[in-house]
Amino acid sequence: xxxxxxxxxxxxxxxxxxxxxxxxxxxxxxxxxxxxxxxxxxxxxxxxxxxxxxxxxxxxxxxxxxxxxxxxxxxxxxxxxxxxxxxxxxxxxxxxxxxxxxxxxxxxxxxxxxxxxxxxxxxxxxxxxxxxxxxxxxxxxxxxxxxxxxxxxxxxxxxxxxxxxxxxxxxxxxxxxxxxxxxxxxxxxxxxxxxxxxxxxxxxxxxxxxxxxxxxxxxxxxxxxxxxxxxxxxxxxxxxxxxxxxxxxxxxxxxxxxxxxxxxxxxxxxxxxxxxxxxxxxxxxxxxxxxxxxxxxxxxxxxxxxxxxxxxxxxxxxxxxxxxxxxxxxxxxxxxxxxxxxxxxxxxxxxxxxxxxxxxx
Ligand code: IPM
Ligand code: MN
Numbered sequence: 188x189x190x191x192x193x194x195x196x197x198x199x200x201x202x203x204x205x206x207x208x209x210x211x212x213x214x215x216x217x218x219x220x221x222x223x224x225x226x227x228x229x230x231x232x233x234x235x236x237x238x239x240x241x242x243x244x245x246x247x248x249x250x251x252x253x254x255x256x257x258x259x260x261x262x263x264x265x266x267x268x269x270x271x272x273x274x275x276x277x278x279x280x281x282x283x284x285x286x287x288x289x290x291x292x293x294x295x296x297x298x299x300x301x302x303x304x305x306x307x308x309x310x311x312x313x314x315x316x317x318x319x320x321x322x323x324x325x326x327x328x329x330x331x332x333x334x335x336x337x338x339x340x341x342x343x344x345x346x347x348x349x350x351x352x353x354x355x356x357x358x359x360x361x362x363x364x365x366x367x368x369x370x371x372x373x374x375x376x377x378x379x380x381x382x383x384x385x386x387x388x389x390x391x392x393x394x395x396x397x398x399x400x401x402x403x404x405x406x407x408x409x410x411x412x413x414x415x416x417x418x419x420x421x422x423x424x425x426x427x428x429x430x431x432x433x434x435x436x437x438x439x440x441x442x443x444x445x446x447x448x449x450x451x452x453x454x455x456x457x458x459x460x461x462x463x464x465x466x467x468x469x470x471x472x473x474x475x476x477x478x479x480x481x482x483x484x485x486x487x488x489x490x491x492x493x494x495x496x497x498x499x500x501x502x503x504x505x506x507x508x509x510x511x512x513x514x515x516x517x518x519x520x521x522x523x524x525x526x527x528x529x530x531x532x533x534x535x536x537x538x539x540x541x542x543x544x545x546x547x548x
Pocket of ligand 1: 274
């Protein structure tokens with residue numbers, strides 16, 4: 188029987204509560220679909236930082252390298268200055284493990300309310316492939332004359348052809364395998380590049396040339412579109428049905444995926460994967476630690492459950508992943524009153540039970 192070694196990092200705030208439900212669903216799936224999970228918990232997060240001053244040490248990264256996958260709850264603590272834990276844990280893991288893809292499905296599940304008038308699950312059904320290793324996230328830059336009236340701050344967007352090409356390759360392959368034609372819900376598989384070629388004439392010029400070269404040569408079966416990032420924000424609201432697979436740089440990807448998340452029902456449901464297709468990937472609900480709901484049993488665990496679902500898909504347990512996907516859809520369509528914390532009509536662990544029971548059926 189196949190055994191997956193999974194590092195579990197519940198983290199801060201409501202992270203442990205939602206992670207417990209994701210693990211519950213994983214256990215139901217492994218019992219049903221004939222694989223095993225070997226879970227090891229790590230306490231990286233705000234409490235540990237307060238106790239020891241340590242975020243994610245290099246020795247922790249070396250530990251994490253030994254796993255097949257990482258399941259993360261949430262990082263962020265009200266007593267810790269913003270940036271320390273995000274940079275020291277989340278971004279450190281992404282960079283040290285070279286998780287160069289951030290995969291963010293934007294899918295509206297049945298029964299879930301969207302702020303987009305007149306749009307439903309058929310229209311809101313696309314995926315953002317966000318490059319996750321470069322851009323303004325590399326920390327390239329600095330200050331001169333800091334603290335004076337003449338202070339200058341520079342923070343550069345950085346991309347190498349290598350980074351761009353490996354991301355585009357992933358995105359084209361993803362569009363071929365999971366695009367709208369491949370899923371039987373459209374007539375073609377489309378990859379759209381989201382950029383800003385009218386102003387960022389170096390960075391997105393590189394992206395655009397690499398995009399068309401690779402598409403022409405290796406992926407002639409995939410339709411290529413291009414949108415400026417500002418216009419993309421408009422169309423994500425007005426005509427989300429135009430999109431299939433989008434690919435973009437790290438910073439634009441960060442911004443547009445939060446817009447995407449709110450159109451799919453918000454932080455209760457949105458999940459993301461930090462992928463190293465050749466190494467160790469890390470899956471997370473994107474909502475954060477929600478300190479004000481900590482310990483109340485009211486937070487929605489579906490995003491964490493969807494993160495576990497994505498993890499199984501990437502690990503190759505496609506049947507189990509599909510079953511969890513269907514179970515979550517059943518629960519949103521037939522059970523939950525709302526996705527919002529405290530308004531679901533069920534407690535956190537009851538929602539986990541509802542999904543786990545569906546998976547076990
Ligand atoms: C995300 C988050 C992170 C990012 C933060 C917490 C560093 O916003 O995963 O989208 O900017 O990538
Ligand atoms: Mn973000």
